[in-house]
Amino acid sequence: MDVSAFCRQSNVVVVVGKGGVGKTTVTAALARTAAEAGLDVLVLALDDSGGLPALFGRDEPFGYTEVVLVEGAPPAASPDGRRDRPGLVPGRIRGRVLTPDAALLEYLADHGLGRVSRRLVQSGALDVVATAIPGVREMLVLARLKQIERDGVADLIILDAPATGHAVTFLTSSGGLADAARGGPLRSQAEQVVEMLSDPARCQVLLVTAPEETPVNEVVETAYRLEDEVGTRLGPVVVNGCYPVIDHLDADPIAAARAAGVAEPSPSDARRIHEAAHFRSRRQAVERHQLERLATELPLPRVVLPYLFTAGVGPAEVVSLAASLTAGIEALA
Numbered sequence: 558m559d560v561s562a563f564c565r566q567s568n569v570v571v572v573v574g575k576g577g578v579g580k581t582t583v584t585a586a587l588a589r590t591a592a593e594a595g596l597d598v599l600v601l602a603l604d605d606s607g608g609l610p611a612l613f614g615r616d617e618p619f620g621y622t623e624v625v626l627v628e629g630a631p632p633a634a635s636p637d638g639r640r641d642r643p644g645l646v647p648g649r650i651r652g653r654v655l656t657p658d659a660a661l662l663e664y665l666a667d668h669g670l671g672r673v674s675r676r677l678v679q680s681g682a683l684d685v686v687a688t689a690i691p692g693v694r695e696m697l698v699l700a701r702l703k704q705i706e707r708d709g710v711a712d713l714i715i716l717d718a719p720a721t722g723h724a725v726t727f728l729t730s731s732g733g734l735a736d737a738a739r740g741g742p743l744r745s746q747a748e749q750v751v752e753m754l755s756d757p758a759r760c761q762v763l764l765v766t767a768p769e770e771t772p773v774n775e776v777v778e779t780a781y782r783l784e785d786e787v788g789t790r791l792g793p794v795v796v797n798g799c800y801p802v803i804d805h806l807d808a809d810p811i812a813a814a815r816a817a818g819v820a821e822p823s824p825s826d827a828r829r830i831h832e833a834a835h836f837r838s839r840r841q842a843v844e845r846h847q848l849e850r851l852a853t854e855l856p857l858p859r860v861v862l863p864y865l866f867t868a869g870v871g872p873a874e875v876v877s878l879a880a881s882l883t884a885g886i887e888a889l890a
Contacts, residue, residue, distance in 0.1 A: 558889040561594040567761040568706050569714045570792065571728070574765030575775045576720040579797040582870055582878065583765045583862070584717040585612040589879035590886070591713050592627060592648035599711035600626065600652045603698065603719060609652060614872040623653040651711070657694040660701040695730035699750045706759060721779045728754060728787045757790035765795045766851070768844035777855045793858035793889060794851065799844055800864050806834040860885030
């Protein structure tokens with residue numbers, strides 16, 4: 558599948574996954590992939606920027622004010638065709654944070670109540686409202702997302718959503734408010750959010766998991782709940798952190814060294830090699846089983862991203878994952 562066409566399927570992509578599976582990293586990789594395809598991308602975080610700044614090589618967090626994370630410019634090429642400036646992409650990546658307080662301030666300011674809204678937030682009145690009306694915080698953020706999407710400020714908006722335990726509640730909040738509210742601006746906003754979430758041309762969910770039992774269990778349950786309770790289109794499942802498959806892990810280290818014509822390992826080194834090979838073999842078996850189970854229990858297209866054997870994840874790793882994500886998207890039917 559063409560990467561640009563894939564990234565243009567929906568105006569908004571909500572990235573959802575269990576904590577620890579690399580959801581934010583996949584968000585950054587998807588943004589990089591879209592920018593490589595020439596799109597202008599806006600990445601949204603909730604409450605704070607979290608780990609996103611480091612993934613784009615920034616030392617300082619960003620907030621409600623939009624910042625440029627990756628400049629958009631055609632990368633120069635050397636005579637052999639390699640990129641001399643790998644940090645640049647044809648598109649552009651920007652980032653900002655959405656919070657309920659800021660969303661409320663902006664909403665009320667747009668309706669001529671800016672002075673009153675600031676007093677409400679400063680006095681803690683929003684907390685009182687949130688307690689009295691469950692789901693209003695989430696709806697305020699989603700309403701702001703809906704307005705950003707309607708304004709057409711980017712080719713693609715990517716939302717780094719809460720972990721799956723909270724993501725379903727986050728995405729179903731507006732539907733609950735639309736059903737509960739009898740009328741007025743609150744019901745109107747909730748209905749407009751529900752309309753956006755259920756329109757595949759405007760919004761889809763990208764589920765992220767790891768090839769392990771608990772994350773797979775959770776992503777399957779989340780997928781069906783989102784379809785049943787939100788009606789949002791589900792994109793392919795991204796399986797992050799898969800070990801590259803190595804064959805012949807049961808080979809004897811000393812015999813293999815002899816066959817290869819290299820120095821034989823000492824008995825202690827041979828034992829360590831055997832233990833490492835045993836661990837890798839077990840890990841590959843677990844991953845293979847979980848991938849098979851995922852294919853059976855959740856009939857969605859799948860993109861597999863490799864495990865990165867690094868101490869940390871930064872811009873270079875995001876570029877590497879974006880390349881793998883691009884290859885996975887191109888392999889989709």
